[in-house]
Amino acid sequence: MARKACRAPATTEQVLTCLRTQCGFCGHPVAVAYRTQRTITTLQGNHLLTLRVRRCRNPTCGWYHRPYRPEEEGKWALPHGEFGLDVIALVGTLRYTSHRSIPEIHQALRDRGVQIAERTVTHLLQRYEELVAVHLADQR
Ligand SMILES: [Zn+2]
Numbered sequence: 001m002a003r004k005a006c007r008a009p010a011t012t013e014q015v016l017t018c019l020r021t022q023c024g025f026c027g028h029p030v031a032v033a034y035r036t037q038r039t040i041t042t043l044q045g046n047h048l049l050t051l052r053v054r055r056c057r058n059p060t061c062g063w064y065h066r067p068y069r070p071e072e073e074g075k076w077a078l079p080h081g082e083f084g085l086d087v088i089a090l091v092g093t094l095r096y097t098s099h100r101s102i103p104e105i106h107q108a109l110r111d112r113g114v115q116i117a118e119r120t121v122t123h124l125l126q127r128y129e130e131l132v133a134v135h136l137a138d139q140r
Pocket residue numbers: 023024025026027028056057058061062063064
């Protein structure tokens with residue numbers, strides 16, 4: 001069943017800053033160009049992340065105006081993802097070690113207080129399978 005209400009407001013707020021202060025392409029200092037926000041749902045609740053995105057302002061650079069996002073953003077969630085990596089890991093664990101079905105996984109997440117649609121559980125399981133495939137293909 002689809003979620004019929006808005007997500008609960010974020011319980012925590014964090015500001016993430018890009019550690020890189022110089023362009024990786026030309027070495028020119030990169031300044032904060034804009035701020036953006038993401039709300040990530042983890043097993044601990046909803047977190048509001050404020051991201052300080054930097055850009056190279058050297059017009060002759062190959063990375064001119066391309067964003068440098070905070071490195072820490074990747075530990076929270078996948079790009080464009082609404083749910084944290086811990087939720088994706090739990091979905092994969094419940095599916096492949098406990099052999100639970102999608103409705104059972106959905107109910108397990110709901111029991112933990114995660115507001116999620118059943119269809120989203122299917123999408124997260126696909127993300128989990130992609131991450132496992134990338135991990136296995138990346139081993140040398
Ligand atoms: Zn540059």
